[in-house]
Amino acid sequence: xxxxxxxxxxxxxxxxxxxxxxxxxxxxxxxxxxxxxxxxxxxxxxxxxxxxxxxxxxxxxxxxxxxxxxxxxxxxxxxxxxxxxxxxxxxxxxxxxxxxxxxxxxxxxxxxxxxxxxxxxxxxxxxxxxxxxxxxxxxxxxxxxxxxxxxxxxxxxxxxxxxxxxxxxxxxxxxxxxxxxxxxxxxxxxxxxxxxxxxxxxxxxxxxxxxxxxxxxxxxxxxxxxxxxxxxxxxxxxxxxxxxxxxxxxxxxxxxxxxxxxxxxxxxxxxxxxxxxxxxxxxxxxxxxxxxxxxxxxxxxxxx
Amino acid sequence: xxxxxxxxxxxxxxxxxxxxxxxxxxxxxxxxxxxxxxxxxxxxxxxxxxxxxxxxxxxxxxxxxxxxxxxxx
Numbered sequence: 001x002x003x004x005x006x007x008x009x010x011x012x013x014x015x016x017x018x019x020x021x022x023x024x025x026x027x028x029x030x031x032x033x034x035x036x037x038x039x040x041x042x043x044x045x046x047x048x049x050x051x052x053x054x055x056x057x058x059x060x061x062x063x064x065x066x067x068x069x070x071x072x073x074x075x076x077x078x079x080x081x082x083x084x085x086x087x088x089x090x091x092x093x094x095x096x097x098x099x100x101x102x103x104x105x106x107x108x109x110x111x112x113x114x115x116x117x118x119x120x121x122x123x124x125x126x127x128x129x130x131x132x133x134x135x136x137x138x139x140x141x142x143x144x145x146x147x148x149x150x151x152x153x154x155x156x157x158x159x160x161x162x163x164x165x166x167x168x169x170x171x172x173x174x175x176x177x178x179x180x181x182x183x184x185x186x187x188x189x190x191x192x193x194x195x196x197x198x199x200x201x202x203x204x205x206x207x208x209x210x211x212x213x214x215x216x217x218x219x220x221x222x223x224x225x226x227x228x229x230x231x232x233x234x235x236x237x238x239x240x241x242x243x244x245x246x247x248x249x250x251x252x253x254x255x256x257x258x259x260x261x262x263x264x265x266x267x268x269x270x271x272x273x274x275x276x277x278x279x280x281x282x283x284x285x286x287x288x289x290x291x292x293x294x295x296x297x298x299x300x301x302x303x304x
Numbered sequence: 305x306x307x308x309x310x311x312x313x314x315x316x317x318x319x320x321x322x323x324x325x326x327x328x329x330x331x332x333x334x335x336x337x338x339x340x341x342x343x344x345x346x347x348x349x350x351x352x353x354x355x356x357x358x359x360x361x362x363x364x365x366x367x368x369x370x371x372x373x374x375x376x377x
Contacts, residue, residue: 264356
């Protein structure tokens with residue numbers, strides 16, 4: 001808290017004394033804190049490494065002392081994983097899919113959650129002061145990895161590309177291909193045109209629906225990555241703005257809000273990953289057939 | 305007269321107007337979910353996850369506005 005507010009007071013100083021004091025602004029991009037050769041180590045990257053280390057240490061600490069009868073730490077995590085497994089089961093509706101996708105989804109959850117919470121740790125005062133064209137600027141060491149668009153974009157790509165690979169693994173390349181470029185619809189057009197001429201209209205529509213799905217995959221990447229980035233980054237800006245208005249007291253409830261938002265966003269990200277994997281693993285065709293059968297039976301009932 | 309920089313105004317309008325729709329949408333999702341839980345408290349576990357997913361989709365629209373707001377120079 002105290003260190004956070006150090007930054008906030010610096011913002012207010014900037015507005016009064018122009019470029020004389022050390023400024024710190026919330027920038028859209030992560031700022032470099034060190035260089036390894038020509039490689040820039042940004043503060044987000046540094047925090048991400050810390051988070052990876054934390055996750056690694058926790059998992060090793062549990063793995064090395066794993067017991068048949070859980071106690072303490074292991075007990076807590078078994079409880080968490082069991083609850084998460086049950087929730088994942090209710091989303092996928094299939095134990096087999098859950099068993100395959102859950103490790104990835106839960107890893108994403110832990111990674112994003114710890115990243116989000118690292119950003120609001122009261123360590124914001126540690127950093128370096130650098131000369132820029134606008135005078136001295138303060139660059140903190142800690143900035144949530146998820147407050148950098150590159151991290152969230154990478155996570156979004158992993159989720160969407162992973163879901164497509166999972167789809168290929170579970171329903172096959174040809175069916176997956178037909179979800180996006182629906183050649184099967186044209187095949188059916190030739191086959192069924194004698195029986196039902198309406199297929200001449202419906203098949204091209206099906207084809208364009210497939211193209212829409214293809215565009216939808218890119219929209220998924222964009223919405224996944226920008227949702228997480230937007231929420232975490234906006235949280236940082238919000239905390240800074242509140243600290244600038246009234247230090248110490250006003251940011252307190254908002255820090256509570258940010259803890260909650262961090263949890264919810266991590267939850268939503270992993271939940272949507274699960275949903276995308278489940279959608280990719282289900283066969284559209286089989287579903288449609290069932291649907292039409294259902295409708296047929298309905299018609300029969302109506303007729304009678 | 306000096307030309308005024310209206311880019312901040314454009315940013316504010318983009319996110320401000322873009323947040324109205326999703327705000328209403330998320331409010332409606334939440335109220336309907338509460339209603340559903342009120343009618344059938346045992347279903348709260350089943351309502352919760354679809355509610356979150358639906359509000360995530362509604363929220364995505366606000367994020368498009370946020371992206372536009374960020375990209376206005």
